[in-house]
Amino acid sequence: MIEIKNLSKSFKGKTSNVEALKDINLIIYKGEIFGIIGLSGAGKSTLIRTINRLEEPTEGTIFIEDTDIIKLDKKKLRSTRKEIGMIFQHFNLLNSRTVFENIAFPLEISGYDKSSIEKRVNELLEVVELADKKDAYPSQLSGGQKQRVAIARALANNPKILLCDEATSALDPKTTKAILNLLKKIQQEFNLTVVLITHQMEVIKEICNRVAIIEDGKIIELNTVEEIFAKPKTSTAKAFISHIQRSSQSENIYPKISGSTVIKLSYLGDSAKKPIISNLIRKFEIDINILSGDIDELQTTSVGNLLVQITGENKEKEKAFDWLRSQNIDLEVIWNG
């Protein structure tokens, strides 16, 4: 069990402090897949990173079983961290090492001998179904394969907890599904407690038992996934759900033009009223074809959804995507031609 009590985190800014987490209280049960969903800037990354102290909280405690991990000294923290695996959106593999060597890395640091390392890495390669790629380098792998390597590496030291930081956000929908299935499989096989953060309700729906919605550093709703879908209470929960319902209808209707990227943009509240598309065209050297779109007025906020096809240089497209994210707009790549 992970018990988070009165957790706050503020970052020192140039002119003022940013309160990224405000008095978070949360219990995550052993063996569950717990999702934390929120828009960009809500505090998801900060929250998940405090669980293995990649981020130090300003206040509060985090108990893993009976240990308050915030109180651990460096040495004890190092050994506790072996029980907490983590995977990331951009995989964080070592490019100069092969698949085998990437997975072996945490075992080398733990001081295992060569033959135990070889045995364990080979087992893990089977678990993630990548035995045939053991001598490949990360640059020779697809995104999904890279995430499989990262999962194997995260499992190397037999952790009890797996933290997933937007683990499928850089993947297309089909690969996302395959990685989520793998996470489900390993959760059961190794009886892991999985904590994942995402901005995609599809991910929550696919694998989570319970979900917390975080907004502006606070947990505004927490329930089982079924309850949230059946009876969402906050406007944010309703917007996330309405987005998933609509996107499933429109996802496959677009021309598959080579060199173009189809993205789905979802935005809440004030962002829905901004002239996003005209700004994009003015700021970046890209062409945009709007495929479908709508704005829904909910009780206290509005939610916009746009499916657009973008053509242009990859570098320019990436810049445009970064700008969109900086505008609090959820962005999902649907298709890359």
Ligand SMILES: Nc1ncnc2c1ncn2[C@@H]1O[C@H](COP(=O)(O)OP(=O)(O)OP(=O)(O)O)[C@@H](O)[C@H]1O
């Ligand atoms: N190192 C930092 N220094 C200053 N401010 C920070 C730092 N890290 C995060 N923040 C701020 O804390 C808030 C929460 O950020 P966080 O990255 O946790 O959000 P998020 O929900 O994970 O967003 P995203 O999905 O965009 O990653 C934001 O306002 C962010 O700007």
